[in-house]
Amino acid sequence: NAGVTQTPKFQVLKTGQSMTLQCAQDMNHEYMSWYRQDPGMGLRLIHYSVGAGITDQGEVPNGYNVSRSTTEDFPLRLLSAAPSQTSVYFCASSPPTGFQETQYFGPGTRLLVL
Amino acid sequence: DAKTTQPTSMDCAEGRAANLPCNHSTISGNEYVYWYRQIHSQGPQYIIHGLKNNETNEMASLIITEDRKSSTLILPHATLRDTAVYYCIVRGTSGTYKYIFGTGTRLKVLA
Numbered sequence: 001n002a003g004v005t006q007t008p009k010f011q012v013l014k015t016g017q018s019m020t021l022q023c024a025q026d027m028n029h030e031y032m033s034w035y036r037q038d039p040g041m042g043l044r045l046i047h048y049s050v051g052a053g054i055t056d057q058g059e060v061p062n063g064y065n066v067s068r069s070t071t072e073d074f075p076l077r078l079l080s081a082a083p084s085q086t087s088v089y090f091c092a093s094s095p096p097t098g099f100q101e102t103q104y105f106g107p108g109t110r111l112l113v114l
Numbered sequence: 115d116a117k118t119t120q121p122t123s124m125d126c127a128e129g130r131a132a133n134l135p136c137n138h139s140t141i142s143g144n145e146y147v148y149w150y151r152q153i154h155s156q157g158p159q160y161i162i163h164g165l166k167n168n169e170t171n172e173m174a175s176l177i178i179t180e181d182r183k184s185s186t187l188i189l190p191h192a193t194l195r196d197t198a199v200y201y202c203i204v205r206g207t208s209g210t211y212k213y214i215f216g217t218g219t220r221l222k223v224l225a
Contacts, residue, residue, distance in 0.1 A: 004157075035215070042201065043158065043215040059214070090157050102148070103213060105157025 001026050004106035006091050012112045013081040021076040021109050023091030031094040031101065032074040033058070034066065036087040037108075043090060049074055081113045118202045123220040126196075132189040134219050136202030139183040146205055147178060149187045151198040152218070158201065161187065192223045 007022045023032065033048035035058075045058030049068040063085060065077040074093075078085060089109045094101040119137040126132040138147065148163040162169055162176045164185075169176045175188040189196055201218040 033213070042199075042217045045213065045215075088155065092157070102160040102163065103150075103158075105159070107157055108155065 003027065004091055004093050004104050006089075006106040006109050008109060009107070010110045010112075012114065013078075014114055015082060017081050018077070018079050019081065021078075021089055021091075021111070023074045023076065023106060024072050025093040025104070026072065027093065027095065027104070028071060029093035029095050029104070030071065031103075032068070033092050033103070034064070034074070034076045035090045035092065036060065036085075037090065038087050046076065046089075078111075081111075083113045085111065086113045087111060117214075118204055118216050120200075120202050120216060120219045122217070123222070125222050125224055126189075126192045128194060128223050128225050129191055132187075132192040132196065132221060132223070134187040134189075134200050134202075134221065135184065136187070137184045138202070138204045141182050141204050147176065147182075147185050148203040148205055148213070149174070149176065150201045150203065150215075151196075152201070153195075153198040158215075161200075192221075194223050194225060197221060197223045 004025045030051045034046040035043040037043045044060045046064050047066040049055045052068050052071050055066050055068055068074050091106040092103040094103050146163050146165050149161040150158040152158045162171055162174050164176045178185045199218040199220050201215050203213055
């Protein structure tokens with residue numbers, strides 16, 4: 001298994017540009033989530049999904065859109081990038097084993113918005 | 115979900131036990147305590163979790179006080195590779211599947 005994969009690893013955007021951060025997992029996990037981590041800070045939940053077709057907002061959803069059309073993929077879209085969205089973005093997934101499931105994290109995408 | 119409080123940083127000598135405390139005084143009866151760590155800039159890694167009994171696995175031990183208002187993660191023989199940020203998370207068993215990460219404890223293992 002490849003686990004949780006994220007692409008790209010690094011991206012530079014100009015203010016106002018849009019882009020999609022990709023996240024995929026091959027473990028048949030139902031739960032997937034996106035976090036952002038600013039320098040020196042902990043992770044903050046952006047959006048999450050408990051299964052295909054179901055998404056919900058986390059702590060900091062503004063400026064981001066998500067969709068979940070398949071179990072494997074959970075892309076994160078920035079509609080109009082802003083410098084405040086400069087961060088490291090982590091995707092995570094969990095198996096459907098009830099409420100004691102643990103999360104598996106991807107390697108992260110480092111985003112710089114100029 | 116209950117909030118957690120952790121010290122900002124700690125040092126530990128290599129080979130000694132590292133004891134990382136976490137306060138979760140507002141924890142409710144159905145909320146579990148989870149520990150993750152983040153080495154350098156990698157994605158966080160699961161360590162251990164528990165409800166009210168002490169737990170042990172190949173990585174660490176988790177000691178939860180009887181009133182469940184605090185817990186301690188114990189790395190029995192810390193190595194340089196255990197240098198990381200350690201996050202204590204309290205998470206319920208109903209509703210939203212949300213994990214709320216705080217700022218964690220930066221553990222530095224010294225040679």
